Amino acid sequence: MVQEWAPATCEGCEYAGRSFRTFDRILDGPTSERFIDPWVRHLTSLGVRSVTGHLVESLELGPDGRITAARARTAAGPAHIDSDWFVAALRVDRVRRL
Numbered sequence: 390m391v392q393e394w395a396p397a398t399c400e401g402c403e404y405a406g407r408s409f410r411t412f413d414r415i416l417d418g419p420t421s422e423r424f425i426d427p428w429v430r431h432l433t434s435l436g437v438r439s440v441t442g443h444l445v446e447s448l449e450l451g452p453d454g455r456i457t458a459a460r461a462r463t464a465a466g467p468a469h470i471d472s473d474w475f476v477a478a479l480r481v482d483r484v485r486r487l
Contacts, residue, residue: 440470442463442464443459443461443462443463443468443470444461444462444463445459445460445461445477445479445487446460446461446462446487447459447460447487448460448475448487456475457471458470458471458472459472459475
């Protein structure tokens with residue numbers, strides 16, 4: 390289990406502006422324990438590096454529209470994060486503002 394990941398709540402999903410509650414209460418325990426933690430362990434075993442403790446302020450897009458970098462604020466100051474892949478573990482309304 391990755392300690393710095395905050396517990397998550399999985400109450401449904403949003404697709405094309407419509408909410409669906411299809412995932413509500415299908416897990417046999419807390420979402421973090423049954424869903425998030427196993428994925429974090431799996432991705433870490435594949436060499437994925439998780440970055441936590443950053444407040445993402447903007448995303449940089451390449452000419453093809455793909456995310457190429459993120460600009461974030463940390464306790465140590467501003468950070469520029471380059472990566473091949475990004476996973477936005479944020480609420481939908483927060484991602485839309487980026």
